[in-house]
Amino acid sequence: MRRLLNTAHIYMIVGLVSGFFYRGLTKLNDFTGDTQLGLVHTHALALGMLVFLLVLVLEKQFGLTSNRLFGWFFWVYNAGLVLSLVMMTLHGTLTVLGRPSGDAIALAAGLGHVLLTVGLVLLFITLGKVAPAKARPDDAPAQALRESADPQAIG
Template sequence: MSKKIGRGGVFYREFTTLSVVHTHCLMVGMVFFLLLVVVEKNFHFIDNKVLRYLLFYHIGLNLTVVMLTIRGVVQVLSLDASIAVLIGIAHLILGISMVLVLILI
């Protein structure tokens, strides 16, 4: 059992570019929603339209995390894969949905 736990640490250590994924998850995944909870408590703006935008936000966030992980592995292994377009699309979905939610506030 301890071998399985150690493998995750070795994977993270060897693929040091994956620290970007951790930062994205923390800032975009947690801080945005903590701020959203504080604003919701004061303004009560959550409705079906906002929930739809938040669904797109989650799709963009998950796609961003997956694509950054794949990019990190591809980069460390020196593979030839062009995935910048997919990362860009994921960031675009994330950014547009964030702006739409902030406009509705």
């Protein structure tokens, strides 16, 4: 669980720093057009910090890390997000500086998004395997009442 919290914390820092970088670079270069740099901030906070905070809650509730697919989700999703954020930062920086970014950056960004998608699929497969297998603690009293009310159980 600590790894999930630390991961969310790292993405929070990346999101905040990228916002400062975007603001500073565009101000220094008197840039007023559109750039992907402005999107890095929100992508890092939403797809990084918020997703891992939600996964932390799901881990607490269902024990996601007990399934072997969770490790695959964690690394594939992080690789996709880091690759996407780096390519967005690179493309946005080149745009602000007035330089072309080229097809390699677009290809790498596309690969990052594919990895994000695969990571999300792995997360949902993991959830499907662990969520029904573990009863919620607040269901225990209701289950005990149902069993005690069963006439065949008395005997």
